[in-house]
Amino acid sequence: xxxxxxxxxxxxxxxxxxxxxxxxxxxxxxxxxxxxxxxxxxxxxxxxxxxxxxxxxxxxxxxxxxx
Numbered sequence: 001x002x003x004x005x006x007x008x009x010x011x012x013x014x015x016x017x018x019x020x021x022x023x024x025x026x027x028x029x030x031x032x033x034x035x036x037x038x039x040x041x042x043x044x045x046x047x048x049x050x051x052x053x054x055x056x057x058x059x060x061x062x063x064x065x066x067x
Contacts, residue, residue, distance in 0.1 A: 017044065 017040070024036035 020040055024040060027036065
């Protein structure tokens with residue numbers, strides 16, 4: 001599971017966050033760009049909190065039995 005998470009972050013999440021950050025910084029209205037960065041940061045923090053909350057009991061809830 002850890003390798004899949006690392007691959008996801010390297011291939012999908014980090015480039016997506018970088019692309020969105022680049023688009024927000026490219027905005028000519030600097031005040032709107034600042035709000036975009038604040039919202040992006042809040043969404044990233046919220047995503048991390050959801051990931052931690054959802055996966056904390058993953059192994060207990062989804063154990064595979066050797067049948």
